[in-house]
Amino acid sequence: MKVAFTVSGGDLAAPLDSRFGRAPKFLVYDLDKETFEVVDNRQSLDAAQGAGIQSAETVARLGAKALVTGHCGPKAFRVLRAAGIGIHYAGEGTVAEALARYRAGELPEAAAPDVEGHWA
Template structure:
């Protein structure tokens, strides 16, 4: 299964980007193969509106079934739910830490957005 993690850099050791729609990168991690890939999100980063919705579309297209991020706003959460993507909020420092917490079952699935849009 693929999981998307919002990241400030392109490696597993990069810091988590606590924003979802305007995250700098998405790290797509495959839990079966343990392979990871960094996807640039620069286009959304500069989008005045709808960044969360576009980001949700983007990670859905990349095949992610779960998302680990700092915070997620209401429009993004609706789009992610419609795409069947589960959301996990975390305050972990790095992408790797977040993935380890997720795999250890220490992250709980979010039932709703945890911040307003454009927080």
């Protein structure tokens, strides 16, 4: 199973980026193979509107079944849920720390978006 993290850096030591729709990159970690890839989200970062929807489509296309991020707005939340992706909110810290907490079951699946659209 793959888990997507929102990041601005390029490795596990990079801090989690709290934005979802306007996240610079996604780090997609494969729990089965213990490998990861980093995918640019430039397209959504530059979008005039609909960044959350577009980012959710990207995460779905990457095959992730869970997302760990700081915040998620209502439109992105709807798309992620429709794509069968669980959303998990994590506070500040590195991707490695968030991954450890995710594995330990310390990041419960969110039941609702936690911010309005265009919050950032």
